[in-house]
Amino acid sequence: MSVVVREAELSDAHGVARVEIEAWRDTYPALLPSAHLVGGLDMARRTVFWRHRLSHRSGLRTVVGAVNSRGPVVGYATWGPCRVDTLASGGQLFELYLLPDHQGRGLGRRLCAAVGERFLKAGVSSMCVEVLEGNPNRFFYEAIGGRLAARAGHRFAGTILPTLIYAWDDLELLVGERAR
Ligand SMILES: CC(C)(COP(=O)(O)OP(=O)(O)OC[C@H]1O[C@@H](n2cnc3c(N)ncnc32)[C@H](O)[C@@H]1OP(=O)(O)O)[C@@H](O)C(=O)NCCC(=O)NCCS
Numbered sequence: 001m002s003v004v005v006r007e008a009e010l011s012d013a014h015g016v017a018r019v020e021i022e023a024w025r026d027t028y029p030a031l032l033p034s035a036h037l038v039g040g041l042d043m044a045r046r047t048v049f050w051r052h053r054l055s056h057r058s059g060l061r062t063v064v065g066a067v068n069s070r071g072p073v074v075g076y077a078t079w080g081p082c083r084v085d086t087l088a089s090g091g092q093l094f095e096l097y098l099l100p101d102h103q104g105r106g107l108g109r110r111l112c113a114a115v116g117e118r119f120l121k122a123g124v125s126s127m128c129v130e131v132l133e134g135n136p137n138r139f140f141y142e143a144i145g146g147r148l149a150a151r152a153g154h155r156f157a158g159t160i161l162p163t164l165i166y167a168w169d170d171l172e173l174l175v176g177e178r179a180r
Helices: 010-027 034-038 043-054 107-121 138-143 171-179
Strands: 003-007 061-067 073-081 091-098 127-132 147-156 159-168
Touching: 003 107, 010 043, 010 061, 010 073, 010 091, 061 107, 073 107, 091 107, 107 127, 107 171, 127 138, 127 147, 138 159, 159 171
Parallel strands: 091 127
Antiparallel strands: 003 061, 061 073, 073 091, 127 159, 147 159
């Protein structure tokens, strides 16, 4: 089975919603309220949300990892202009989620490199990502060359959760690592 990284299409909305829901429920039970992880992640509603996102009306772009290109979506990443005021980063990786069965096989690195490549093509040479401090997967960003650049907080369900911001100052390095 080969997983191909490509631009997301409108028809991927259901597949991306499935990855989002499964990955959130697997990753965040200790960090986010179970009411959100159970009732708040409804497949029909999230598919409608992703149809809007993937129609590009939100301004964010999405790449997916899909089995044999046309097969099921197993991971996705979203990206756009940096929203962290205190950072000089040009771009931001907003979301990166893989189905649990597809983690640990290099797809996360490939999706990050694909996002980096798209930023470079757009003339943007740096990027950042904001991750919940309690998410052990933050070490993934360190493993692929991100430097801890700032601490912040993200409001979620009425509570501000501590976050870390990782930055890549030279995306050529991240993109060049793709073949590893
Ligand atoms: C985090 C995530 C995107 C990483 O993708 P992945 O495909 O599992 O990671 P890769 O296989 O590409 O790993 C790349 C490198 O990071 C390392 N790594 C991956 N996850 C790690 C972790 N949790 N802790 C430490 N290192 C990690 C790998 O060992 C590998 O290092 P190496 O190349 O030196 O051997 C994926 O595991 C995932 O979707 N997790 C759940 C959702 C999540 O937490 N997303 C981030 C929200 S901001």
